[in-house]
Amino acid sequence: MVSRRDRKVGLVFDDRYIAHNSGLFMIAYREQYPFPEPLPHPSSPQIATRTKQLLDLFGYTDVMQRIDAYEASDEMLLAYHTQDYLDRVRDVSKTGGDVGNGAPIGRGGDRIARYAAGGVAAGVDAVMAGDVHHAYALVRPPGHHAMSDRGMGFCVFSNVALAARHAQRTHGAERIAILDWDVHHGNGTQDAFYNDPSVLFISIHQEDLFPVGWGPLDQLGEGDGTGKTVNIPLPAGSGNRAYMEVMEQIVAPVLRQFDPGLILISAGQDASVEDPLGRMSLTTGGYRSMTRMVRDVADEICDGKIVVAQEGGYSQHYAPYCSAAIAEGLCDGLSGFQPVEEPYGPRAESMPPSRRIGLDSRAAITAALETHQQYWNL
Ligand SMILES: [Zn+2]
Numbered sequence: 332m333v334s335r336r337d338r339k340v341g342l343v344f345d346d347r348y349i350a351h352n353s354g355l356f357m358i359a360y361r362e363q364y365p366f367p368e369p370l371p372h373p374s375s376p377q378i379a380t381r382t383k384q385l386l387d388l389f390g391y392t393d394v395m396q397r398i399d400a401y402e403a404s405d406e407m408l409l410a411y412h413t414q415d416y417l418d419r420v421r422d423v424s425k426t427g428g429d430v431g432n433g434a435p436i437g438r439g440g441d442r443i444a445r446y447a448a449g450g451v452a453a454g455v456d457a458v459m460a461g462d463v464h465h466a467y468a469l470v471r472p473p474g475h476h477a478m479s480d481r482g483m484g485f486c487v488f489s490n491v492a493l494a495a496r497h498a499q500r501t502h503g504a505e506r507i508a509i510l511d512w513d514v515h516h517g518n519g520t521q522d523a524f525y526n527d528p529s530v531l532f533i534s535i536h537q538e539d540l541f542p543v544g545w546g547p548l549d550q551l552g553e554g555d556g557t558g559k560t561v562n563i564p565l566p567a568g569s570g571n572r573a574y575m576e577v578m579e580q581i582v583a584p585v586l587r588q589f590d591p592g593l594i595l596i597s598a599g600q601d602a603s604v605e606d607p608l609g610r611m612s613l614t615t616g617g618y619r620s621m622t623r624m625v626r627d628v629a630d631e632i633c634d635g636k637i638v639v640a641q642e643g644g645y646s647q648h649y650a651p652y653c654s655a656a657i658a659e660g661l662c663d664g665l666s667g668f669q670p671v672e673e674p675y676g677p678r679a680e681s682m683p684p685s686r687r688i689g690l691d692s693r694a695a696i697t698a699a700l701e702t703h704q705q706y707w708n709l
Contacts, residue, residue, distance in 0.1 A: 333464070335664030338635065341457045341466035342395040342658075343450040344383055348471040349376045351444070352427065352437025353485065372435070373608060373645045374485040379471050381651040382641075386469075389671040391658050398457045398466060400450035402442060403493065407452065410496035411489050411523045416480045420444065420487065434482025436472070444472055444487035451494040451595075454638040458593065459502035464635035465626065465661045469654070473642040475517035475597045476542065484515065484541060491597045491640050492523035495530050498593050505529060508591035510582060510625060511536070512574075513599020513642040514609030516546030516562070520597065526554040531561070531589045535577055537602070537609055538564035538695070548702045558706030561585055563699045566691040570604070570612030570682070571620070573692035578624050581699060585707050586628050593636045594629050596622075600644030600653035604679050608645045614679035615649075615656035622660025637661070649675060 356370040357363055364370050371377065386392045408417055420430050424441035436444065447470040454466035474490030476483040491509055498504040509524075511517035511534040524530035536546050552560035563577055586594065600618065602611035622639070629637045639657060644650035652673045662668045680686070688696075700709055 332630065332634070336666045338465070338665055339463040340395050340661045340665065341398040341454060341463035342386070342392060343398045343400050343454050343466060343468040343470065345400040345446055345450060347443045347446050348469070349380055351376065351440060351471045353472070354435045354437070374472070376471070378644060378647060378650050379469060379641070382469060382654040385651045385655045386658055389655060390669060391655065391662060394662060394665055394668045395658070396463050398453050398463070400446045400453050400470070403445040403448035403452060403488065407493055407497060408445070408448065408488055410500070411479055411492050413480045429482070430487055431477070431482030433484055434477070434487055436487060440487070447472055447474065448488040448490045448493050451490045451638060451640045452497045454640070455494045455498045455502070455593065458636045458638055459498060459504065465637045465639070467639045467658055467661060469641050471641070474640070475511055475513060475520050475642050476515070477519045478522060483519070485643070486519065489519045489523060491595050492520045494638065494640065495524070495595060499529065504592040506531070506589060506591040507593050507595065508586055508589055509533065509595045509597060511597035512602060512621065513597055514602040514606065514611050515541045515599065515643060517597050518542050518545040521545070521550065521560055524556060525552055525560060526556040528555045528559050531559050531585070531591065533561040533563070533582055533585060535563045535565065535574065537567055537611055540609065548698060551706070561703055565611070565695050567610035568612055568689060569692045570686070571614060571617035572686060572688045573696065574613060574617055575620055576688060576696055577699070578621055580696065581703060581709060583624060583628050584709055585703070587632060588707055590632055592633050593638070594625060594633065596625060596637065596639045597642045598639045598657055599642035600650045603644070603646055603649050603653050604682055605646040605649035606644070608643070612682060613653070615652050615673060615676055616680055618653045619656040619660045622657045626660060
């Protein structure tokens with residue numbers, strides 16, 4: 332195996348992602364914020380911009396290999412989405428508007444969303460070809476809520492589900508694992524593979540947050556796919572210790588037993604302690620540790636093949652640091668890589684939920700273990 336020093340890590344980023352126009356803040360996606368000063372949409376371009384700036388300022392991009400995104404073709408998108416939906420996105424893109432339930436795009440948004448799906452696929456291409464071991468696709472708009480026939484929750488195309496299918500069809504990968512740690516449930520990704528035993532879907536999320544009704548323990552897949560959907564709902568307030576316990580006791584053993592040829596991470600940094608759209612308590616340290624753990628498991632079972640795809644993350648000041656911590660988790664140990672100590676670390680780490688496992692989190696982890704032991708040796 333190639334030593335960590337000599338490993339390569341790719342970064343997918345495209346200026347088009349910044350041009351994705353989600354508009355202004357809306358109340359329940361219908362009514363504009365009533366105050367005179369405009370407020371940006373939570374999924375605004377600034378967070379991705381700042382994330383890229385941090386990666387540049389920290390020098391992380393200097394050791395990462397640039398990977399060019401491309402525009403996803405109709406054929407790629409039809410691996411999950413319907414032709415009617417593709418037509419609708421193309422139409423709405425002429426003027427700007429909503430392509431589903433709270434999935435705003437601006438003029439020209441169809442092409443940008445195709446570059447987001449194609450960006451994750453480009454990361455898959457680079458990893459599967461062996462050009463890099465791990466890749467981070469810093470894309471916008473995100474994808475994991477998008478359903479086959481409509482956008483949802485800021486997501487237009489199901490970037491990660493499409494990338495999994497792309498890996499199977501173009502690169503002959505047999506089994507793909509998807510780990511979704513966005514604070515919200517990855518309903519679109521779950522739907523795409525619910526009866527498909529070749530794609531494992533693991534989701535750690537705040538219970539019953541969004542979309543309501545998705546992601547309880549008893550949504551386990553169906554038919555041949557039964558057991559290959561692994562939902563791990565956690566109560567609000569869960570932090571680093573609870574997440575790491577889930578990673579050690581459920582995620583890592585399930586990944587090893589499934590033995591995929593590629594691991595995709597739907598990386599939402601909205602489980603952070605500073606996030607306005609979630610109530611979890613992860614810190615940069617938590618994101619760094621989770622990334623390292625998946626990286627080490629990937630090194631064991633699939634020669635390090637990981638593609639991290641950006642999903643949510645809405646803290647204007649903290650989400651970029653969480654994303655940088657993920658990049659650090661992929662890059663540490665590489666020749667020439669110098670991790671940067673970020674300013675929020677000590678303050679965030681001092682918050683109790685990031686250090687302790689509350690009784691509710693403990694009960695949720697026990698319940699998840701009992702459920703998933705039906706299908707996995709945990
Ligand atoms: Zn989210």
